[in-house]
Amino acid sequence: MVEAPTHLLERVLQQRVTLVLKDSRQLTGKLLGLDEHMNLVLDDADETTADVSRHLGRVVLRGSNVVTLHAPQGAPSKPA
Amino acid sequence: MVEAPTHLLERVLQQRVTLVLKDSRQLTGKLLGLDEHMNLVLDDADETTADVSRHLGRVVLRGSNVVTLHAPQGAPSKPA
Amino acid sequence: MVEAPTHLLERVLQQRVTLVLKDSRQLTGKLLGLDEHMNLVLDDADETTADVSRHLGRVVLRGSNVVTLHAPQGAPSKPA
Amino acid sequence: MVEAPTHLLERVLQQRVTLVLKDSRQLTGKLLGLDEHMNLVLDDADETTADVSRHLGRVVLRGSNVVTLHAPQGAPSKPA
Amino acid sequence: MVEAPTHLLERVLQQRVTLVLKDSRQLTGKLLGLDEHMNLVLDDADETTADVSRHLGRVVLRGSNVVTLHAPQGAPSKPA
Amino acid sequence: MVEAPTHLLERVLQQRVTLVLKDSRQLTGKLLGLDEHMNLVLDDADETTADVSRHLGRVVLRGSNVVTLHAPQGAPSKPA
Amino acid sequence: MVEAPTHLLERVLQQRVTLVLKDSRQLTGKLLGLDEHMNLVLDDADETTADVSRHLGRVVLRGSNVVTLHAPQGAPSKPA
Numbered sequence: 159m160v161e162a163p164t165h166l167l168e169r170v171l172q173q174r175v176t177l178v179l180k181d182s183r184q185l186t187g188k189l190l191g192l193d194e195h196m197n198l199v200l201d202d203a204d205e206t207t208a209d210v211s212r213h214l215g216r217v218v219l220r221g222s223n224v225v226t227l228h229a230p231q232g233a234p235s236k237p238a
Numbered sequence: 239m240v241e242a243p244t245h246l247l248e249r250v251l252q253q254r255v256t257l258v259l260k261d262s263r264q265l266t267g268k269l270l271g272l273d274e275h276m277n278l279v280l281d282d283a284d285e286t287t288a289d290v291s292r293h294l295g296r297v298v299l300r301g302s303n304v305v306t307l308h309a310p311q312g313a314p315s316k317p318a
Numbered sequence: 319m320v321e322a323p324t325h326l327l328e329r330v331l332q333q334r335v336t337l338v339l340k341d342s343r344q345l346t347g348k349l350l351g352l353d354e355h356m357n358l359v360l361d362d363a364d365e366t367t368a369d370v371s372r373h374l375g376r377v378v379l380r381g382s383n384v385v386t387l388h389a390p391q392g393a394p395s396k397p398a
Numbered sequence: 399m400v401e402a403p404t405h406l407l408e409r410v411l412q413q414r415v416t417l418v419l420k421d422s423r424q425l426t427g428k429l430l431g432l433d434e435h436m437n438l439v440l441d442d443a444d445e446t447t448a449d450v451s452r453h454l455g456r457v458v459l460r461g462s463n464v465v466t467l468h469a470p471q472g473a474p475s476k477p478a
Numbered sequence: 479m480v481e482a483p484t485h486l487l488e489r490v491l492q493q494r495v496t497l498v499l500k501d502s503r504q505l506t507g508k509l510l511g512l513d514e515h516m517n518l519v520l521d522d523a524d525e526t527t528a529d530v531s532r533h534l535g536r537v538v539l540r541g542s543n544v545v546t547l548h549a550p551q552g553a554p555s556k557p558a
Numbered sequence: 559m560v561e562a563p564t565h566l567l568e569r570v571l572q573q574r575v576t577l578v579l580k581d582s583r584q585l586t587g588k589l590l591g592l593d594e595h596m597n598l599v600l601d602d603a604d605e606t607t608a609d610v611s612r613h614l615g616r617v618v619l620r621g622s623n624v625v626t627l628h629a630p631q632g633a634p635s636k637p638a
Numbered sequence: 639m640v641e642a643p644t645h646l647l648e649r650v651l652q653q654r655v656t657l658v659l660k661d662s663r664q665l666t667g668k669l670l671g672l673d674e675h676m677n678l679v680l681d682d683a684d685e686t687t688a689d690v691s692r693h694l695g696r697v698v699l700r701g702s703n704v705v706t707l708h709a710p711q712g713a714p715s716k717p718a
Contacts, residue, residue: 339545519643560670
């Protein structure tokens with residue numbers, strides 16, 4: 159019943175996720191891809207800082223900047 | 239009688255734990271999984287900063303952001 | 319349908335991209351090259367900080383300073 | 399007569415130690431375990447910041463956050 | 479037509495380049511040498527901070543401090 | 559006549575040394591041991607910050623926090 | 639005619655050099671030794687901060703703290 163971090167990431171592919179970054183920016187977008195460094199590709203991404211929000215579109219994000227990732231709509235249950 | 243850090247982490251799986259992060263956010267949730275980089279998966283997680291608290295649900299956290307992890311309800315005793 | 323971060327980067331070669339750096343400078347330029355550390359070469363690059371903007375021309379950027387890269391005009395569709 | 403850092407750590411197992419962390423928090427607790435990354439397990443730990451103190455119980459600490467460790471009651475003499 | 483970062487660096491050897499560093503100092507000098515860590519040697523270098531400018535002469539710079547390098551006079555065209 | 563950094567460290571074993579740390583604390587104590595990561599053991603150590611000084615006794619220090627080490631009484635001459 | 643960073647360092651052995659560190663301290667001293675991590679040994683070193691200057695004598699410096707090194711009196715010409 160243990161959930162490996164990379165498995166959860168793969169299960170939320172094609173879903174909208176929210177990332178909190180080390181510089182405290184927040185990015186929300188559809189998770190299109192990832193690699194073993196936790197570099198991520200988001201589609202239709204929006205960036206939110208303390209003050210403002212802007213649309214970025216497709217984004218590549220270096221994994222070393224990520225603090226947390228969560229799927230606001232809930233992650234799907236594990237396939238049986 | 240030495241307790242390895244990874245063994246303690248495995249023994250608190252499925253329990254609620256509290257993490258203090260480098261950006262001084264605090265996360266509390268049920269520990270669902272981990273890997274060798276101390277990347278963690280929390281379920282039903284709540285985030286607390288100096289000011290506010292919000293519900294995040296299922297969260298993947300990069301291990302490099304963790305300062306400390308503790309189990310508020312106490313870690314279970316070591317199995318004999 | 320998974321999009322690897324490095325594949326997206328290769329597909330936006332020769333296009334204008336915008337980089338947000340850790341020191342919160344922003345660079346926009348035509349992506350001429352990259353390597354496996356995500357070191358990048360931009361041509362005809364402009365730098366924008368909170369206050370001012372200046373033209374830098376051809377720039378080499380160390381990958382460790384990159385937070386995000388996006389292609390304002392939209393990334394091309396994946397080749398079939 | 400040279401004292402290796404890891405040997406000193408092993409000799410203070412089961413004793414109360416005080417850690418100063420990079421974020422300048424201070425933790426005091428009984429050292430239950432450690433690994434080669436200097437990840438540590440403390441029992442019955444108390445955290446002190448500039449302002450306040452709180453009880454954390456059993457704690458896992460990532461070694462990369464440690465600045466110094468000392469044993470207030472004095473480390474035991476080296477076994478002959 | 480892809481330009482590797484290290485190739486661009488080699489093509490601007492013997493030219494004046496401008497470096498922006500992580501501590502936001504700026505160095506301008508003739509690029510005399512480099513290695514695989516992007517450690518650099520500049521000759522006849524000048525350092526500029528927010529306030530002041532000073533002449534340093536020949537400088538060795540650790541690559542990990544570099545954010546960007548650009549050649550104000552333009553990089554030469556690629557040899558055919 | 560070149561002096562390797564690790565050789566100098568070994569020659570000041572059993573002497574009082576002063577360390578400046580990244581968080582700008584200063585530690586002075588008798589150097590009891592070290593390893594290849596420049597993790598250090600000090601005995602009878604005193605810590606000094608901008609404001610105050612306190613006695614720590616025997617201390618383990620992670621090498622990654624060290625900026626400089628010097629031996630106020632002067633390092634011994636190299637053995638012939 | 640390319641000058642490798644490590645070769646320049648070896649050529650300024652036994653000369654006075656000035657180092658700028660990440661914490662913006664500046665050290666000047668005679669370069670006695672170095673290793674492959676750019677850890678350095680300085681003799682007869684003086685430290686200068688924004689405010690004050692003090693004599694440190696013989697110093698070991700961790701290379702990861704170095705931003706730049708320059709030889710105020712000019713580096714010697716390359717041997718033929």
